[in-house]
Amino acid sequence: MTAPDSMPSPRVAAVGAGRMGRGIAIAFAYAGHRVSLVDLRERSDDAxxxxxxxxxxxxxxxxxxxAALGMFDADLVPTISARVELVRADAAAKALSAVExxxxxxxxxLEAKREAFEVINAHCPEDAILxxxxxxxxxxxxxxxxxxxxxxxxxHWLxxxxxxPVVELSHHPRTDPAVLARAKALMEEIGKLPVVCGPTPxxxxxxxxxxVMNEAARMIEEGAATAEEIDKATRYGLGLRFAALGVVEFIDFGGADILHHASREMSASVDAARYQAPPILDRMMAQGRLGLKSGSGFYDYAGRDVGAYRADVLLRTLGMLRHAGLWRAPVSTTVG
Known part of the structure; x- marks a missing residue:
């Protein structure tokens, strides 16, 4: 589905006409916005x-x-594509002057970024979000x-x-909170799920x-399991559970003590540096903040209907099982 062309629309530009710029342009065009895809490199006419x-x-x-996968009517492809304007370097100044x-x-x-922002600084409005x-x-x-x-x-788009749906918004100490809030709102308006983090690598x-990927590669190198078995385990075990529960929610659901003890065993048997529990887990253990079972962990469960929450988690997991085609109805007759 797509939003109508008449919807209020910020003026959006993606500088850099490569894979990422094209993907961003599609995302905004799909949501009904007109987008300028700006190439800053001087090129010959043929290029x-x-x-x-x-x-x-x-x-x-x-x-x-x-469209071929049934996500929307194929007749809309030309309409959506036409919302993306490809802008040559010699027309960049005009396109950037109207950007919000x-x-x-x-x-x-860093050099490519520096050069790009020299042009962006020179032509974008003072109140644009960059x-x-x-x-x-x-x-x-x-x-x-x-x-x-x-x-x-x-x-950061994935x-x-x-x-x-997830886009990661990384701010720095001088980012205006109002700018961060506006950027987050704009991402939500086009159907994205923004998550916010600081200036962290x-x-x-x-x-x-x-x-996770490095550990999977190590397991193959060690002969612990084949690529096929690891992928089956991650798609229908690890991945299925983490699609139903967030990683931190999963810690609380099972118990911080479970992770703490597992980390101790794995650090002793596999690699101390890779599996050592972080200090925050030691502090939580000392404070008795084990998660759902103790009433607090990374989250606070005070006043929460724990039974209803557990049922919701089960429902989420069953939904993922059905989506994967792995849920089986009970056998109505006794075997043997």
């Missing part, structure tokens, strides 16, 4: 025509892929390149940007998933 054809082709193919919300998505080097989409550079480093750093934050999702 610009090739880039236009490539970008337009990818946008239309991505939308057609969603900008996403920088140039290559992941963001980077970097996946590897700290927001505090890029903030140094921004004329008005109080109007700057990082918004690929495919037009599919995955790896944000939330990449920091967690890197640990």
């Amino acid at each position: 610009w025509q090739r880039l236009q054809a490539e970008a337009r082709g990818e946008i239309e193919a991505s939308l057609a892929g969603l 919300l900008l996403f920088e998505g140039v290559p992941e080097t 963001t980077s989409t970097t996946s590897s550079i700290l927001v505090t480093q890029i903030a140094e390149f921004v004329h008005r750093p109080e109007r700057f934050l990082n918004i 690929n495919p940007a037009y599919v995955i 790896g944000y939330i999702v990449p920091r967690l998933q890197a640990l």
Whole structure:
């Protein structure tokens, strides 16, 4: 589905016409917004025509892929695609001068970011919200390149940007809280689920998933399990549970003491550095804050209907089982 063209719309631009910029453009266009996809690199006429054809082709193919999977009527593909305007470098100044919300998505080097923000600073309105989409550079480093750093934050999209709902908003000490709140609201308006973190390496999702992926690779190297068995275990065990329960919620649900004891055993048998429990778990154990079973943990359960909460968690899990096609009805006749 898509929002009507008549809806109020901030003027949005994505600087950098690569994969990330195209994904962001699709996300906003799908939600009914007109988007400028701005290329800052000086190109020959032939090179610009090739880039236009490539970008337009990818946008239309991505939308057609969603339509083919039944996500919306294929007749809407041209309408949605037409909301994305491809802007050549020599027209960038005009496009940027009208921007309210900008996403920088140039290559992941400080020099490329610095050069991009020289252009952005020169042409964007003073009250524009400026963001980077970097996946590897700290927001505090890029903030140094921004004329008005109080109007700057990082918004990290997870690929495919037009599919995955979570976007990670990383702010720095000088980010205006009102700017952060406005950026969060704009993401919610296009159907995203913004999560907020400080200027921390790896944000939330990449920091967690890197640990899991590295450990899976180690298990294959050690001969502990095959890639196929690990993937089956993560899709229908680990992944299914964490789709029903958040990671921190999962700690509280099972008990911080369970994680504490498991960490102790794994640090002794596998690797002390990788599996040592963090100090916060030691403090929670000492305070008796074990999670749901004690009434408080990372969350406070005072006054909560624990029975209803457990039933809700079970319902979420059953929903994931049904989605995976793994729920089986009871056998009506006795076997044997």
